[in-house]
Amino acid sequence: MTHLVSLPVILPLLAAGLCLVFGRSASAQRIISIVVLSTTVTIAAILLYRADQYGPQVVHVGGWPAQLGISLVADRLSALMLLVSSVVTLIVLLYSLGQGISEFGRETPLSVFHPTYLVLSAGVSNAFLSADLFNLFVGFEILLAASYVLITLGGTESRIRSGTTYIVVSLLSSVIFLIGIASVYAATGTTNFADLSGKMADVAPSVQLILQLLLLTAFAIKAAVFPLSSWLPDSYPTAPAPVTAVFAGLLTKVGVYAIIRIQTLIFPDSPLNDLLLWVALATMVVGILGAVAQSDIKRMLSFTLVSHIGYMIFGIALGTDLGLSGAIFYVAHHITIQTTLFLVTGLIELRGGSTALDKLGGLAKASPLLAVMFFIPAMNLAGIPPLSGFLGKLALVEAGTGQPGWLSTVVVVGAIVTSLLTLYAVARAWNRAFWQPRSVDASEVDEFGALYSGHADTQSSPSGQGRGVAVEAYAVDERLPRAMVLPTLALVAVGVGLTLAAGPLFALTSHAAVELHERTPYIQAVLGVSP
């Protein structure tokens, strides 16, 4: 049964190859992608069950011993992340198939999308399952290389512009990570997590600190933690809606996962927890202030994405079981919710012709279903009880107040303020896009809107009359494509389901946190001996 562990990596990669072979046939590609990603979801569910019941599931690839070869491990944390991410990946794939008719048209080669998407999924799985630093790096590179292709899909001007920033920043973080790995190997002679957890204790504290800082910097860029986050809101919004959605859901969380892994396993008595608390506070507050200032839904959501990474870092930095459990819960919640919101934004763009708040209005009347689909995850993001966002924040706040020292209290206050500001930001988006009647006075918008959304607007801006027509056309009833609405609804349902299943889920994340802090189950499973 443990051989299942390698399948989430291998299957999507094989399927990507098959998709390239069947590059001419769109339907064959669809079938391959759907079948493989559904299988991955099933495998992830089985892995989670087995990891919960029988302890970490390990496979040593090629039968090499752990210190020499590559190992893949699914403990509770990995399996949970894998399950959530594969569910999200599958649903976003279905959504993008629904959108296929409208967006992946002549200008964007369809044959590239499926293989790349599957490679991305393989990379994410590999990163979550990897049991050593170097394989983690390879996982990162697989998913990054795929994301480079996806973010510049079609090679339009705005995507090339934002993609360039994204790629340069990602390359930089990869290089820092690589330097970190080389230094870790030079200091300890291993890159295996389980092996490192024992050997790192023998390294001089000052060297340990440098290694930890190197790795944390690399992961913090990927996770978009405050001083290293400014690339994200600039590069995500221009990509196609499903791509932005899956990036927002998964890529930053892979960074957060890596931070959880090294903080608990390799550097358990971290001297940097106070620093991380400060960073968490800054990420939350600065991110949400950015979101409040935005007038475009996609950009606003990108800033809330950055902001809410802060909550997870907060939980990790507390270093307690409850804090870590809250952080893991929050990751699962946030992957689902943030992806849902971006998918809904894709629908808003389809229905309203734009995502700029100045151009939208009255959508609640025009499309009540869309309004509901936006409202539920938006309130969930802001943390309105009884939704899962509230539960996650509650756990983190409880963990924060239980901690001695003034710093964690300050961060708790920051977390609550951030939550309120999130509510303000999404409520403003809701009011302007859905509640208010649409304002026709859009002379201001044209000029700046063109900058935001690139080519599409520059064409229409010279003629003032063209706008008027667009405003009228919008009121006419046009149905949203069902193939896009159903996956979105499914993801909204998953988000609500997380709320309903919060009890068992919390039990699971608590076990995962305890397991992470104990360290022995993981080490024993990988190395076969107790440390």
Added chain:
Amino acid sequence: MSSNLTLAIVVGVLIASGVTLLLERSLTRILVGIVLIGNGVNILFLMASGPAGNPPIVGDNPTSSMADSLPQAMALTAIVITLGVTAFGLALAYRSWQINGNDDVQDDVEDALIRRLAERDDTSTSFDDSAGGELDEEGSDTEGVDRP
């Protein structure tokens, strides 16, 4: 473990030159910078593997005299990855050149937006012009700057 000083210096020089190029605006130069840093890191891996030794083939040499092959495998993987990513980056630079006529990394949209606001706005009432009209070189001044 003793380290090789020459290798350390080479690593330092490569990474330092790479960082300098990374700070440029042109994507091609940035990519050259990444390649230099990548090579520097590969040599860092070589350093991490300790002193040179015999080929690590079981049976040919005693284990004690073998070179550590693990970092070499890692460096190989890293080289392949750098190659792939650089190729993609070059394609991106070419596409950017096709569209814009240059391969400069563009400003953040937010920056451009703020600059445009600054260009449109008149100076505020509290602004004291007597200190000299010229502002900093980033284009905050209102006249004579024609940015795309």
